[in-house]
Amino acid sequence: MAPVNDVKIVIADDDNMTCSVLRLLLREQGFSVLGEARDGEKAVELCLLHRPDIAFLDIDMPRLSGHEAARKLSEQAPDTGIIMVSALPTLENVQKSVEAGAAGFVVKPFNAMKVMDAVGQCLQRGKDMKR
Template sequence: MRKRTKGLNIIIADDDATTCHVLRMLLREHGHQVLGEARDGEKAIELCEMHKPDLAFIDIAMPRMDGHQATQTIRQKLPNVGVIMISALPTLENVQNALQAGASGFVVKPFNAIKVVDAIENCLKQKRMHKQG
């Protein structure tokens, strides 16, 4: 039986209010706290700098600054913040670009609770391995 990770501080960035709402409810059901929500990449960076969350869920397609650019900036400025990219288009190119930008995981919309929780656990494992290495 796997140990479930609880109590992480998380930022959500997606330009779709319904997506943010669904993800926020899912995260709260699993014991996590959503510190803030952004509708574009620039606001996501601002919230991450302000709150220094454990993790950020960042949508790829957003106005003003896309998720790839936001992820690169967050990873450069705040290397301890894990990033999980989210998208309705799970193309190989999107996944590869997300990983190249510094994302630790990728979750497809509409959300599946098990996949979201697994992505969080995998992201945390990567962070622990990075600290040890």
């Protein structure tokens, strides 16, 4: 696995507080947060521009849902691991996330351990896919 400070992340959520908490948590763990988006279209743009290792995508965002953004990223930036974020961990949301290409799912409000677990799984999945 790459050293933590080499792992680049983009965060997309229409809630400012969620973005702030996630950014602080990730930076505290030594990750590099390259940018933040408040809607799905901007999230895709940022990811295509910066090519992060991981994108955290809220499911319910304006202009393009997290699922739609994940599908676009899976096609256009397949090396970016996707972790979906939602306050509604329904079976349908989880299934749609997996179908859209997500490697992880984090439930709001989240705790540091669950976020780090999702990051670790996402990085491991990316490593396994490159073999």
